[in-house]
Amino acid sequence: MVSVLTRPAEVRAASGGQRRRRRRRGQASGYLFLSPWIIGAALLTIGPMAFSLYLSFTDYDLFTSPKWVGTQNYVRMFTQDDHYWDAVQVTVKYVVISVPLQLGLALAVALLLNQPRRARGFYRSAFYAPSLLGASVSVALVWRAMFGSGGTVARGLRGLGIHTGSWIDQPKYALLSLVALSIWQFGAPMVIFLAGLKQIPRDLYEAAAIDGAGPVRRFVSVTLPMLSPVLLFNLVLAIIHSFQAFTSAYVISNGRGGPSDSTLFYTLYLYQRGFTDFRMGYAAAMAWVLLVVIAVITAGVFRSARRWAFYAGEDQR
Amino acid sequence: MTASTLTLRRRSGTRSGRSVLWHVVAVVAVLVMIYPIVWLIFTSFKPANEVLSSLALLPKHATGDNYSQVFHGIAGYSVWQYFANSLIVSVGAVAGNVISCSLAGYAFGRLRFRGRGPMFAFMLATIMLPQHVVLIPQYVIFHKMGLVNTFWPLILPKFLATDAFFVFLMVQFVRTIPRELDEAATIDGCGPIRTFRYVILPLLRPAMITTAIFTFIWTWNDFFTQLIYLNSPSKYTLPLALQLFVDQTSQSAFGPMFAMSVLALIPIGLFFAAFQRFLVDGVATSGLKG
Numbered sequence: 001m002v003s004v005l006t007r008p009a010e011v012r013a014a015s016g017g018q019r020r021r022r023r024r025r026g027q028a029s030g031y032l033f034l035s036p037w038i039i040g041a042a043l044l045t046i047g048p049m050a051f052s053l054y055l056s057f058t059d060y061d062l063f064t065s066p067k068w069v070g071t072q073n074y075v076r077m078f079t080q081d082d083h084y085w086d087a088v089q090v091t092v093k094y095v096v097i098s099v100p101l102q103l104g105l106a107l108a109v110a111l112l113l114n115q116p117r118r119a120r121g122f123y124r125s126a127f128y129a130p131s132l133l134g135a136s137v138s139v140a141l142v143w144r145a146m147f148g149s150g151g152t153v154a155r156g157l158r159g160l161g162i163h164t165g166s167w168i169d170q171p172k173y174a175l176l177s178l179v180a181l182s183i184w185q186f187g188a189p190m191v192i193f194l195a196g197l198k199q200i201p202r203d204l205y206e207a208a209a210i211d212g213a214g215p216v217r218r219f220v221s222v223t224l225p226m227l228s229p230v231l232l233f234n235l236v237l238a239i240i241h242s243f244q245a246f247t248s249a250y251v252i253s254n255g256r257g258g259p260s261d262s263t264l265f266y267t268l269y270l271y272q273r274g275f276t277d278f279r280m281g282y283a284a285a286m287a288w289v290l291l292v293v294i295a296v297i298t299a300g301v302f303r304s305a306r307r308w309a310f311y312a313g314e315d316q317r
Numbered sequence: 318m319t320a321s322t323l324t325l326r327r328r329s330g331t332r333s334g335r336s337v338l339w340h341v342v343a344v345v346a347v348l349v350m351i352y353p354i355v356w357l358i359f360t361s362f363k364p365a366n367e368v369l370s371s372l373a374l375l376p377k378h379a380t381g382d383n384y385s386q387v388f389h390g391i392a393g394y395s396v397w398q399y400f401a402n403s404l405i406v407s408v409g410a411v412a413g414n415v416i417s418c419s420l421a422g423y424a425f426g427r428l429r430f431r432g433r434g435p436m437f438a439f440m441l442a443t444i445m446l447p448q449h450v451v452l453i454p455q456y457v458i459f460h461k462m463g464l465v466n467t468f469w470p471l472i473l474p475k476f477l478a479t480d481a482f483f484v485f486l487m488v489q490f491v492r493t494i495p496r497e498l499d500e501a502a503t504i505d506g507c508g509p510i511r512t513f514r515y516v517i518l519p520l521l522r523p524a525m526i527t528t529a530i531f532t533f534i535w536t537w538n539d540f541f542t543q544l545i546y547l548n549s550p551s552k553y554t555l556p557l558a559l560q561l562f563v564d565q566t567s568q569s570a571f572g573p574m575f576a577m578s579v580l581a582l583i584p585i586g587l588f589f590a591a592f593q594r595f596l597v598d599g600v601a602t603s604g605l606k607g
Binding site for chain 2 (some may be wrong): 048126150172240275
């Protein structure tokens, strides 16, 4: 403690050379502590990114050296490959349907759990648990059985007079079973919403109530604007996450993306091209398109957020 | 006086009515949510002829056959082999992430050196980077090194702090540690290494636990990377071994498949039971996705 108090005098007394030496020692130890990260960034991120960009302009099968083909991979992807467009459609459909439903449910349940009730902690944990389990092969297998022929879902619906048959064997329903799995994992964004709701100052609600605002009005005029930064965060995360979904589709369709490409997620098709057909140049090109699309969409969401996301303490233009 | 007690009582009456409704809704929702897991557990105890034919949730003749079959061997290996493989990969990944991310977190969060700003910005950007962009070159590298079908490609990158999310988590945490503490250590003659060892590291414990728990669960569940790098059954992890069932079409395999699914989920269930609060609070404060 005494040493803390004497610090400024001592530093002032230190000669310029000593100070410089200390700073240089700081520099060196900075690089020392960061060395694992620096090696990883260079060898496993930057290098590979550059190499995969190069590969995307080549024909490469892992065993013979890459052959430069110019933009051929990209041209084929966009103009001649029907499966590619199937994969794009399936993925976009999945993102557009599952993200709003998952986040909507997460927000609804968060509002429910934000009320002062007994055993809230228990419910919060129970709803969160599927988020930990949902990515596993085990749960995907359960989904396969429950949405398959003779599974719980088809039988339950038949009991209600709705005849769907097996969901996973029909192109029009297969993707919906994957959407259901994604919705089932609403717990993680729900917990984040809940944390956001706790941050909203109570006096805002009291002021709104005094001004005569009902529950709906309070939600629209207080809760939503105050929660918008959290919503933005959840939205960006959910979009990035959904674009890269893989395991559920792989398990439900035996790695094929069927029936008739209806569960052919982008990443699943990328895997097939790269690691079953060994067309790694093509897969690299697909990866780069994915990166650009995700970057553009994320940037677009952030841009639009300037209009709808509200940060307290900032001037509204 | 009587009027006000009356309104009070009425209000509390509707409030408890609402509270009951709230709990009914919440309990029904929980039941729907856990139904798939309950279904899985009960089905794993059903004999082969009941697995797909019976609609009942509870098995008519509960049996442990599915489990004994799984312990006896799938694709020539007992489930213990797959369990051990999953454990090696997960524990290796945990060790890698906890060590490398806390080192990087200290460097980014505390030390001053040239290029820190740009490197930090780059690190943040890689949080959003889809792994597919680096996947193929990484595979080529490990292939050339002869490390495909070993556990190295799944563990080594973790020791090089490639999980940027956890680096960020550590940086955020290091920043909350009062600077006076390391300044005191400096005055007492500690260099950055000893400051890290004796001041930062002990205080970094909560962030390290969060990192460890999530790394374990994510690696345990991971399918994509393991599918790419491991290709002989002796090296298979639990998710890959489960995948073996998917390729088999015979219905008699369903029972053991569900038994093994249950076994694969048990460690996650235990982690959840033990660290519930930690997990949920970790998500709430840092925005970790489950």
